Amino acid sequence: MxxxxxxxxxxxxxxxxxxxxxxxxxxxxxxxxxxxxxxxxxxxxxxxxxxxxxxxxxxxxxxxxxxxxxxTAPTLRVPPTRFLEELREVAAGARLPLRTYTDEGGWDGE
Incomplete structure (x- = not known):
């Protein structure tokens, strides 16, 4: 919001x-x-x-x-899965290591 x-x-x-x-x-x-x-x-x-x-x-x-x-926390303008996909793409393009954690899949990027 x-x-x-x-x-x-x-x-x-x-x-x-x-x-x-x-x-x-x-x-x-x-x-x-x-x-x-x-x-x-x-x-x-x-x-x-x-x-x-x-x-x-x-x-x-x-x-x-x-x-x-x-x-009244701010909300993402896109679904979380799409946000994470875009974040991963940007990190890869910048050659930055990225590890994310979700309740569904646990740690990603290890």
């Missing part, structure tokens, strides 16, 4: 969040995370910070604690 979907699932109104840079540099996001602002959903100290973009509001910070992040 993307950030906007996560905010909806957690009942967070983006209009209530702090304004953020449109495209923050990693250093800006890291500095915010080090401050541990309150989770946008529950108020506990946050562990992740990201920016929500929307048509009805300016870019804003979306901070989540560990529990709220895990409840």
């Amino acid at each position: 993307n950030h906007e979907e996560a905010a909806r699932k957690l009942g967070v109104d983006p209009a209530s969040l702090s304004p953020a840079p449109s495209a923050p540099r990693f250093a800006q996001t890291w500095a915010r995370m080090q401050q541990e602002p309150p989770c946008s959903a529950c108020g506990r100290p946050s562990r992740t910070s990201s920016v929500i973009h929307g048509q009805d509001h300016v870019p804003c910070w979306f901070d989540r604690c560990r529990e709220c992040f895990l409840a």
Whole structure:
């Protein structure tokens, strides 16, 4: 799920969040995370910070604690098997060793 979907699932109104840079540099996001602002959903100290973009509001910070992040974790845009196939192809093309572990097949690449 993307950030906007996560905010909806957690009942967070983006209009209530702090304004953020449109495209923050990693250093800006890291500095915010080090401050541990309150989770946008529950108020506990946050562990992740990201920016929500929307048509009805300016870019804003979306901070989540560990529990709220895990409840709304990002999802892959492709099935996991396809993702692993593409990852293996890229690693082979770059001549990088790759070992993956899945619950179904155990370790691959040993």
